[in-house]
Amino acid sequence: MSTPLPEHPIDRLEDRIARLPLRERKKLKTRRAIQDHALRLFAKQGYDETTVEQIAAAAEISPSTFFRYFPTKEDVVVTDEYDPIMAELFRAQPAHLSPLEALRATCRAILPQMYEEDLEKITIRLRLTSSVPALRARTFESLREGTHAILKEMTAERAGRPVTDPEVEAFTWAVLGVMQAAMYQWLDGTPAEDLPDMVDHNLEFLGRGCPL
Template sequence: MADGLRERKKRRTRRALADAALRLFAERGYEQTTVADIAAAAEVSTRTFFAYFPTREDVVFADTDERIAVMRETLTALPGGTPPVRAVHRMVEQVFATDGGMFGPARATRTALVLTRPELRAKALERLLTAQQIFTDWLRTAYPKLDAVAAATVSGALMGGLVGAALASLDRGDPPERIRAELEHAVTLIARGLIAIDE
């Protein structure tokens, strides 16, 4: 019970820091907002901020990191022999069912920051490569006949397709339900390449 309460408190603190950061970035600007400002707005110490996020840049990706964790957990829990297309649909379903992030009210602020700040684009690329590696590893475990290059090719096509669809849908100003529909459509478009794995 204590562990459960502790984890919930940690999640609330992490979310409070991320929400405060994005609010301040929108109000004051990224350069004008310090870690101390974010910590004060979330009613915690600067030391607490750094217990959750290594840098100011990382707080922008709080939801992304949560989604990567969900992605890893979802793939790990899949039964053996799960077809790749089904695995991808399940992964997308679980990852994009989480609160906040690209479906949250701060999605426009987060997207604008990532697209305009070189240091944030670099952090975004780190997360993308991590997600690609997770799916690559799952593919190689689930389908041992795939070599490293083939698995990485499929994973790269999938992650690149999802990111491209999400950014285009966000840029168009789509509401959350439309964004999710576009992501599902992206998986369908990529599915032909995944189906070939079973052949």
């Protein structure tokens, strides 16, 4: 039987953005506009067929401005704004929760919001990363450099272990693996559940030792 997890309130993303300094809000607005136009063009005419120049023109910026926000064309697909928010929520979970329980509670707080607000964007990004070889490679790099590094640090903190602990490393990749599995199962429509529920199911399954 799985352990009941406490609900943790989360500010809407727009509320968090509204509290940012004006300069940061403007930068984020531009970043989101670039990404929105890029994903729309990728969905319409294909990833390889879409150029940075076309994205820049659609967003009414210069190509050099594009590269100030996204170092590569691949990054406009694989980058999102949620890692820092997830880190904040994870660290705010009650101290008695294990790393996996804290992560489940964090995902239960933030994933429904992402699913509600960014469903189309999530769908396009997953389709692209599953079908474009260059994006699959960059997604792995981004996971290793970003999400994996943040999750490993948070796990080590909560478990009271060094970040270099091999078991912390193994746990982190196991978590990312079952989360990725949920995302691609959801994209394929098997089973037909909401993405937040599928992620939570897979994390709970991992917590039980993946019995088959």
